[in-house]
Amino acid sequence: MQARRIKREDLPLVRDAGWADPSRSPFVDGDNAWVPVRQGEEFDADIPERSRYAGRGYYMAGDVAVVHGDRPSAVEVEEIIAFRRPRGIVWIEALEDVTRTPKTELLWGTAGEVRHKENGYLFIMDPQEVMFSMGNRNEKMRIARLIRSGSGHERVADMFAGIGYFTIPMAGAGAEVHAMEINPVAFRYLERNVAVNRLADRVTTGLGDSRTLLSGTYNRIVMGHFDAVTMLPEALAHAEAGSVLHIHSIGQVEGQIRSAAEGAGFSSTIRVHKVKKYRPHAWHVVQDVTLS
Structure with a gap:
């Protein structure tokens, strides 16, 4: 995948750029984002294609991966890290009492407050403190x-x-x-x-x-x-x-x-x-x- 490197925060600014390939998704790595380019456009690196993920189910709350159900194995955690490179991985074991407070464990990295975008809206939360589905x-x-x-x-x-x-x-x-x-x-x-x-x-x-x-x-x-x-x-x-x-x-x-x-x-x-x-x-x- 031929891609240009930009700051992660600038991703929304290049969504409609003429050089960006809209048929392929950017790859985020820390503070950087690698945006696929159209054929013939200048690029900064040729990144190997990632294989399709077929591991344990999870979702991203901001930059933190969240896993429900049975406790993930060490191999499953490593697969998520290698594929998504999250800031941290949180396991939610259960939601407790009427307040739906999550019982959680931080399996890797760091967690805390995240800024999660969904359907054009921004949600600020801590996935270890509040429920999010x-x-x-x-x-x-x-x-x-x-x-x-x-x-x-x-x-x-x-x-x-x-x-x-x-x-x-x-x-x-x-x-x-x-x-x-x-x-x-x-x-x-x-x-x-x-x-x-x-x-x-x-x-x-x-x-x-x-x-x-x-x-x-x-x-x-x-x-x-x-x-x-x-x-x-x-x-x-x-x-x-x-x-x-x-x-x-x-x-x-x-x-x-x-x-x-x-x-x-x-x-x-x-x-x-x-x-x-x-x-x-x-x-x-x-x-x-x-x-x-």
């Missing part, structure tokens, strides 16, 4: 598209906002978002991410149990917690005919949703969307519930 990326954008394609202004409740995974793209799509988070560490990052994405005029934040923080009536309620169905009575008390609820769960819980909606005086239309495989024979799903 890369697998929800398409779902976040799907909800933003629903808001953007709507006919008018929406008031939205994000009951389990975390660091702003759904809040930021929803506010970016034009919604007025009431973002609630019970974990004080995640809440601090939520406030920072709202500010850094310049969305403070569209987001109101609240620290605490969302069931007691809900106020008024919402056009849309996002319930991004696997126990969300147990909190439906509180959410339904702040909905009206025409409101849409997005209820996350492991496996479908349509029967429980219909029962709760009927108990609150609503009928419901439910559409189920698969987000990702959670474990063998079990899916993370979202139920889109329209009340009438």
